[in-house]
Amino acid sequence: MNMFSVSVSPISVGSNVFFALALFAISALVLLLLRRFLTLRATPAYLIVPIFLALALPASVVLLVPIDLASSSHDGTGPKAIWLPDRVVLVCWRIAYWLIFMLTWAILPLLGEYVDSGYREPKARIIYSLRMNARYQLIVLTCAVVGLVYVSISNGFHFSSLKGLVMALAYVWGLVLAIYLMGHGLVSIPRNLIRNANVSGRLRRVQAHAPKVHDRLMDAVNELESLNGQVAQLQQRKTGTARDFQEWIEDLSEGSGSADVRVPILEAPESSSTIPSVITERYLADLTRRLQRSRHMKARFVDEWDRLVQLAADLQAIINSAASKKLDFGPAPRRSSCFPRTKMLTPYMRYQVYSNVIPSVRMAFGAFFSVASVCIVWSELIKSVAPQLSIVSLTILPNYKEPKPLGFGKQLITSAWLLYMCSAALVGVNDVKVWGNRALVRRNTYGESACWYASLVARLTVPIAYNFLTFLPKDFRRETTFYEFLGRLINLTPLGHGFDFIFPIFILLPICATLFNLYGRIKKIFGFGLAEEDDIHDVENNPSGYGMGGWREGRDLIERELNGFGSLAVSSRGTRSTWAADRDDESDSRGSSRLRVPAAEGSRSPRTTQRPITAPTVIDGEEEEEENFFQSFAHRVRNTFETTNTPQWFQGEPFRLPRWMSGDNNTTTEEGGVTRLFGGRAVPGRLHL
Structure with missing residues (x-):
């Protein structure tokens, strides 16, 4: 007995140390992620701690699944692996699962509405949060009652049935959402990598996306100014009910800050709403809520527009460097630069890296992830018919009939598969546009949005992890602690027994929708889109870029912005951007003629002014190469007739x-x-x- 303890103890101690270090690394990465999207010093602790747990616990699931697989098959004589005692694994699963359950179904929804309430007093915030979540919780309770009746008829009523019902309902809802988002991400990840390998095509898509971002930013700025105007009107009232909330109104006016440089360029928005004669707490809470959302909406689109402009400038600099074989992004990059400035590289080496090396790496990774996506989809489709042909299972357990204990290498492969499936689902969260106005903004994410995204991440991980276990042989996965904890209760009834095998076949629906642009067709029919694929297909369907919202209009907006004449004046700190200078130098060196239309001063308001004429403002060698003689002649004739004034007679x-x-x-x-x-x-x- 002593010899056995001596021989096993060092392995167990090493696994414990590795597990502790891995948890510490996950916690550090989660803190860095929170620091990127939240201001840690300004965010209260009651918000930071739940969000941290909602991100750290799902990340630990990716680590816990391969450890569980190795621990359940560990016999002391197999290959070396990271394993833990069964009791420790069970405690880890219980802590992770029930904390995630409470965070996703109770704590984070209540916290999100608490932050978004607009009230000043904690009691009023709690009441508002409970009232807003009452409908959601009522729907959940109704589903639970129906499921309880079904489980009681099928299996009898006892505590294990009740616990299994709760876990099964949470699993079903999470799996439905995970399959849809993962199907979208499995196509989106490799396709974006392959498409972004082409620098000129990526620049066209960025330019096509620019008018939409610009319009949304103008809407956000105008909306915020309209709300600030209401606060100013409230501040002028010194009598009546406004006097009772004078401190609240002063706080709202102080939160508006100094005047924005973008506002005088826009037309003054007309405030359609009037201030009520009787000021109530509910009205001020609603105004505060709208003001908070509007400020974060403006910060979101300012950040998105800033990054889009800088990305377009960097891509144009890479294209322009083809003649000189030297690439320089500029001496003073802004914080939104999408390409890192490495001083160790010479201009020639930088050109080779960004023009040849990085596109080749993108193509290689795109092909690799395409194969990985095909393997996952194939495994989802074949696991209920011929599980021995599952590619994911064969990469982990080559001998399907007699699976051997997992080694450390197989654990790494397991973590890689699970991480890619979770990453595909998270990419789908970012691409699919059915979440309202929620978004992640660097260092300025709204508290309600942070709670919602953290809740969604936590809700998706456990169903994806259990769905991954269904790829493996039946006898092998039934020995795991995770199956004993969750799978046994999910398969409590005949309906639940086949759900996790049959339903994942529907992953073909989001895959086909993403491959064949069904989202764009839905937008054309019903007037709303579901995914950020519209700009890509707009470029493909309208390669000339003419018309409202084309890439030529986006190019003009970005060029005016970089030159300091745009509505946002991003580059007003300098006299001229490197992009415009590079284009001038390039055209002068080639001797091509340039026909410029002076950029209009000011900006267009999306609702009060029309978009500027999107005729080609610059005709250079690049555009002449895209068109043949007849297309160029037709465009010139068209421009001649469109710009001719009607005679007086x-x-x-x-x-x-x-x-x-x-x-x-x-x-x-x-x-x-x-x-x-x-x-x-x-x-x-x-x-x-």
């Missing part, structure tokens, strides 16, 4: 047809009644033959 009263041709006493040529001779209606420009 032709600006009088429009020509009218005789009464016998029009069929109406006051009908112009646009409404000619002669179409009735062909059996058609008086529709402009249409003949029915």
Whole structure:
């Protein structure tokens, strides 16, 4: 007995040390992630701690699954692996699962509404949070009652059935959401890598996306100014009910800060809402809530626009460096630069890295992740029919009939598969646009958005982990502690027994929707989109870039921004951007003619002004190479007619047809009644033959 304890103890101690160090590394990475999206000093502790746990615990699941697989098959004679005693693994699963359950279904939803309430007193915030979550909890309770009746009829009513019902309902909802988001991400990750390998194509997509971001930013700025105007009107009231909330109103006015440099360039928004004669606590709470959301909305789109402009400038610098074979991003990069400035590289080496090495690496990773996505989809489809052909299972357990204990290498492969599946689901969270106005902003994420994203991350991880176990042989996974803890209760009824095997086949729905742009078709039919794929297909469907919202308009907006003449004046600190200078140098060296249309001063308000004319403002060698002779001639003829003014003698009263041709006493040529001779209606420009 003593010899056995001496021989096993060093292995167990090493595994314990590794497990502790891994948890410490996960905690450090989560803190760095929180520091990127939140201001740790300004965020209260009651918000930081739950969000930290909601991110750290799911990350530990990725570590706990391979340890559980090795611990359940460890016999002391197999290959070396990281293993823990069964009791320790069970305690870890209980702590992780029930903490995640409480965070996702109770704590984080209540905290999100508590932060977003707008009230000043904690009691009023709690009441508002409970009232807003009452409908959600009522729906959950109704589903639980229906499920309890079903479980009681199938298996009898006792405590294990009740616990299994709670865990099964949480698993089903999480699996439905995880399969949809993971299916989208399995296509999006490799496709984005392959597409971004082409620098010019990536620049076109960035330019096509620029008008939408610019419009949203203008909306956010105007909305915030309108709300600040209401606060200013409240501040002017010194009598009546406003006097009772004077301190609250002063806090709102102080939170607005100094005037933004973007505001005077825009047209003053007309405030459609009027201040009520009786100021109540509910009205001020609603105004505070709208003001907080508007401020964070503005910060979100300012950050997104800043990064988009800098990315376009960097991509254009890479394209321009093809002639000189030297790449320089500029002496003073802004904080939103998407490419790191490495001083160790010479301009020539930097050009080789960003023009040849990085695109090749992107293509290689894109091909690798494409194969990984195909393997996961194949394993999902085949596991209920021929589980011995599951590729994911074969990479972990090559001998399907007699699975051997897992070694450290197989544990790394298991963690890699599980991490990729979770990453695909998180990419789907970022791409799919059905979450309202929630977003992650660097160092300025709204508290309610942070709670919601943390809750979603925690809710997806456990279902994905258990779905991953279904790839493995039945006898092997049933020996794991995770299956004894969760799987046994999920398979308590016949309905739950086949759900985790049959339902993942529906992963083909989001995959086909992403591959064949069903999101764009839905947007055209119903008027709303579901994913950020519209800009890509806009570039493919409209390669010339003409029209409202085309990439040429986005290019003009970015160029004016970099030159300091845009509506946001991002580069107003300098006299001229490196992008514009590079384009001038490039055109001068090639001797190509440049036809410039002066950029209009000021900006367009998305609701009060129209977009500027999106004719090609710069005609250089790059655009001439894209068009053949006939297309170039047609564009020039079109521009000639569109820019020609109507003569004075032709600006009088429009020509009218005789009464016998029009069929109406006051009908112009646009409404000619002669179409009735062909059996058609008086529709402009249409003949029915």
